Amino acid sequence: MKSFLVTVVLYNKRPQEASTIMCLSQLSAAMKDNMKVVVWNNSPQDFASSQKAELFALLDGIELGYKHNDGKNLPLSAIYNSTIKEYLDTDFLVIMDDDSIFDESMFEKALDAIEKNPEIDLFLPIVYNGNDIVSPAYMNMFKGHYFKEVNPGVMTTKHVTAINSGMIISSKYLKNSFEGYDERIKFYFTDNDFMSRYDSSHDKLFVLDYKMKHTLDFYKKGESFEKKKRRFRDLRRSFLILMKRQGWLAYTLTQLYLFVYSVKFSIIQRDIRYIFVY
Structure with missing residues (x-):
């Protein structure tokens, strides 16, 4: 075995x-x-x-x-x-x-x-x-x-x-x-x-x-902005590192995608600060 x-x-x-x-x-x-x-x-x-x-x-x-x-x-x-x-x-x-x-x-x-x-x-x-x-x-x-x-x-x-x-x-x-x-x-x-x-x-x-x-919890309920910000920043940076390995086109398109996503997430969370998390 x-x-x-x-x-x-x-x-x-x-x-x-x-x-x-x-x-x-x-x-x-x-x-x-x-x-x-x-x-x-x-x-x-x-x-x-x-x-x-x-x-x-x-x-x-x-x-x-x-x-x-x-x-x-x-x-x-x-x-x-x-x-x-x-x-x-x-x-x-x-x-x-x-x-x-x-x-x-x-x-x-x-x-x-x-x-x-x-x-x-x-x-x-x-x-x-x-x-x-x-x-x-x-x-x-x-x-x-x-x-x-x-x-x-x-x-x-x-x-x-x-x-x-x-x-x-x-x-x-x-x-x-x-x-x-x-x-x-x-x-x-x-x-x-x-x-x-x-x-x-x-x-x-x-x-x-x-x-x-399995349970997927990107953000836990009741988390403060600071904790959510750290999670969001880690996701963003990691995603860009991964896409950079695939070339400049993937990296550039991912930057645009993440900007749109951050705007959408800010609307969902009713907090404009997420747009400026890098």
């Missing part, structure tokens, strides 16, 4: 508040035997000893690595690069956000697909946010949209992107060919960064016959 390393980043959540941790805790003993988990705690404060004990109890039977990032909210790109360099000694890396919902059949279907498609290095569940399929999705330069329907099986990588959570990536590819995440892209668009790099060397990925539930 192929082995998995699952990486999870927590921020200001106790272990039992993270649906991903709870789902991992419910896997069978046989599945846990072929799995490792590394939990990165990006929270300002480390877990209390009781919370650490809770985490290890929930993931009993899984080889567990835990790291508090000294109160720093480290970029996802840096965390993923460190995971690959420091912890990846399994056959596949599985990236999970803390709020995904899945069960053992996702891994079972992944194992079956991996056995039948050994030449493919990326396997994706079909991810739903409510009734919308959010991954995989279409993206051509700055323009993207969700697919209304996705068929399981082999899919071309051309103009296809995906969200981080649920990605199952071959360690062989990550160790031998992948040049690493661009750490200037900190949080938003780390998944697009990976997909653009994967597309440059692969023409196929595999979509699992599995539906995973």
Whole structure:
């Protein structure tokens, strides 16, 4: 049986508040035997000893690595690069956000697909946010949209992107060919960064016959302008870095698109200050 390393980043959540941790805790003993988990705690404060004990109890039977990032909210790109360099000694890396919902059949279907498609290095569940399929999705330069329907099986990588959570990536590819995440892209668009790099060397990925539930919250309700501004600035800068790699035309068109988007967002938020966030 192929082995998995699952990486999870927590921020200001106790272990039992993270649906991903709870789902991992419910896997069978046989599945846990072929799995490792590394939990990165990006929270300002480390877990209390009781919370650490809770985490290890929930993931009993899984080889567990835990790291508090000294109160720093480290970029996802840096965390993923460190995971690959420091912890990846399994056959596949599985990236999970803390709020995904899945069960053992996702891994079972992944194992079956991996056995039948050994030449493919990326396997994706079909991810739903409510009734919308959010991954995989279409993206051509700055323009993207969700697919209304996705068929399981082999899919071309051309103009296809995906969200981080649920990605199952071959360690062989990550160790031998992948040049690493661009750490200037900190949080938003780390998944697009990976997909653009994967597309440059692969023409196929595999979509699992599995539906995973996930929540997309670009902005949390009740956030102050300052917090929203930081998120918006990170998204904007990361998007431009990504598009600049595609050439001056993509970069210029993305700047125009982001200006229009900032005007629209300012109207939605009823706050003109978003137009001037750079």
